[in-house]
Amino acid sequence: MQDTDPIPAASRNRQIADWLRLEQAAGVGCRTARLLLNQFGSPQAIFNAGNAALAAHVSPAQARALCAPPPRETAALIEATLAWLAQPNHHVLTLHDAAYPPLLANIDDPPLLLYLKGRIELLRQPALGIIGSRNASEQGKTSARSFAHALANAGLTIVSGLALGIDAAAHEGALAGPGSTIAVVGTGLDRIYPARNEALARRIAVEGCIVSEYALGTPPIASNFPRRNRVISALSAGVLVVEAAAQSGSLITANLAAEQGREVFALPGSIHSSLSKGCHKLIRDGAQLVETADEILAALHMSPLVAAPAVAQSECLPEDTPLLAALGHGPVEFDALLARIGSTAAALNSELLMFELDGQIERLPGGQFQRIFR
Incomplete structure (x- = not known):
């Protein structure tokens, strides 16, 4: 019990x-x-x-x-x-329970019941939501993991929605160190959705906490997910949007966060990337542009409790080659890249493949390539 x-x-x-x-x-x-x-x-x-x-x-x-x-x-x-x-570590909180998270209780439409699996004490710890596109780029997922890891190490519980892409990366980053994470889902807790995140969900149920307002047996109904977003933002002191298209559901969460009086942060990206347009819109509308985890901690008036360890760099290939310099910070088409470095097509293809396998370059739709900064 x-x-x-x-x-x-x-x-x-x-x-x-x-x-x-x-x-x-x-x-x-x-x-x-x-x-x-x-x-x-x-x-x-x-x-x-x-x-x-x-x-x-x-x-x-x-x-x-x-x-x-x-x-x-x-x-x-x-x-x-x-x-x-x-069953062990299964909980149900009512709106009148003392353990019900106060930040959630104070919104306009708090759930009557919360179903929880895992570490219930995380609901009362300082938290930050990290959200973004399900169809995230490798750079976006790398950024989400890096920010989640650093912020979790600094004492924040990372809240996200267990979706593919940015959500999953944020949960993974938070669990990579001493910090932890909360997954807010849109189904009953006797179901795991999406199925591809089953292993991650089971890990969160042990090391973190999974939360739902939906009764057992509730299937993944599309209309439930926008409603669960208000719980993600309500449990958090602020929300960071890593990647989002112009019509992304992440913008709904960001708007809910603003309405609830939470801080809204957004990572900028290339003007040529469709996954940056939602973040750029949020920044134009008043979200804080951030480039480092320390900027978020400063905005939330927190000091890092534990310094995040440096991300290990590749031991296979250098990171200061003409190819990587020519890629810059945004997506580049193959022909443009070829003109920049003055190589042959065959040589460029070979070099691109090596760096892609090493995790330093991402191949994008439309024949574009983008450098991954780690």
Whole structure:
């Protein structure tokens, strides 16, 4: 059961069952449930209030749903949830629990319930969200890992969404040292999505924490992911956007962060890269342009607690060759690169392949190449 909760298991289970029944009541959304909780104090008091008292605050259909016994589907969900909760390091927090993260509780629409797997204490530690494109470049993923590693070493828990690309890289970077990470997901915690991140999710469940507001069994529904973004930003003191296209969902999270009074940071990129356009828009709209982790720590009034170790450089190939210098900082087409270094096409292809295999160059769509700075 929940180590942080002194309430006897049987009483705790009854509480969780009442909260689930309230959350699952037909026609009663989270906003209405919160209004009723403010009026009556607890789910049990709501159910005991009677039809007439409830009808003063909700529609007749909603009042009937709240007064009726839970339907078979809800009863089955309650039973499954209590069985899940009995497993080690599985937790369910209600909006009224003392362990519920205060930053999340203070937004306009906090979840009624939080399902957690892993280290629950991370919810109360200083945190930074790192988000970005699912279709990230290798440079973007390298930057996300580097920033997450340095910031986690400095005492920040890294929060992200377990998606492919930047999210996964941020989680990996945070776990590479003494720091840790929180993954906020858009499914029930009995599911792992995307499946390609299964190994990462299992590691986070042990070394970090996975969080969801969605009941067990909830599949990956598209509309759930924008809603989970508000939890990512709410748990964080600020949000860093590493790469984002002009219409990226990361911009939704950044806007939510700004509305919640959080700091918004963005990494600049090449003007020729579509994955930089979202970050550049955020910067134009007032996000802080950052180039180092120390700039984020300064903006959050934090000092590094542990210096991040230097990233090991390649021992195979030098990093000051004419080819790498000619690549500069942005994507370059093959013909333009050929003209810059005055080589033959065959020689250039061979050299590009060597540096690509060494992880110093990324091959982009459209016949372009980009240097990866580490």
